Amino acid sequence: MFSCDQCSKSFSSAAHLKRHQMLHSGLRPFKCDQCEQAFTQASHLKQHLQTHTGVKPYPCEQCGHSFTTRGSLHRHQLIHTEKSGGWDQEWVSSSLGGDGLQ
Numbered sequence: 001m002f003s004c005d006q007c008s009k010s011f012s013s014a015a016h017l018k019r020h021q022m023l024h025s026g027l028r029p030f031k032c033d034q035c036e037q038a039f040t041q042a043s044h045l046k047q048h049l050q051t052h053t054g055v056k057p058y059p060c061e062q063c064g065h066s067f068t069t070r071g072s073l074h075r076h077q078l079i080h081t082e083k084s085g086g087w088d089q090e091w092v093s094s095s096l097g098g099d100g101l102q
């Protein structure tokens, strides 16, 4: 294991540790040319750039909503896989002033 000496995280490879330690150095070589944000990894910048272009390459096959990242699509799809049905509806109604429920 390769442990970071600046925090308690450990990594399975030296490359991962090195990449992680860029976070501590503050070094972000991949800068967005459309806003002030900078990233430690090219893939993060690429993903971020899609928020400017409006490109959403990850469509949900079940409802047609599109997402900029695989992660957000995956998170979204949990609402389709929920078996009890409509927990999110319940959550929505209770978060929108549920004290009307008697």
Ligand SMILES: [Zn+2]
Pocket (backbone or CB within 6 Å): 004, 005, 006, 007, 008, 009, 020, 021, 024
């Ligand atoms: Zn660290």
Ligand SMILES: [Zn+2]
Pocket (backbone or CB within 6 Å): 032, 033, 034, 035, 036, 037, 048, 049, 052
């Ligand atoms: Zn940007």
Ligand SMILES: [Zn+2]
Pocket (backbone or CB within 6 Å): 060, 061, 062, 063, 064, 065, 076, 077, 080
């Ligand atoms: Zn969907």
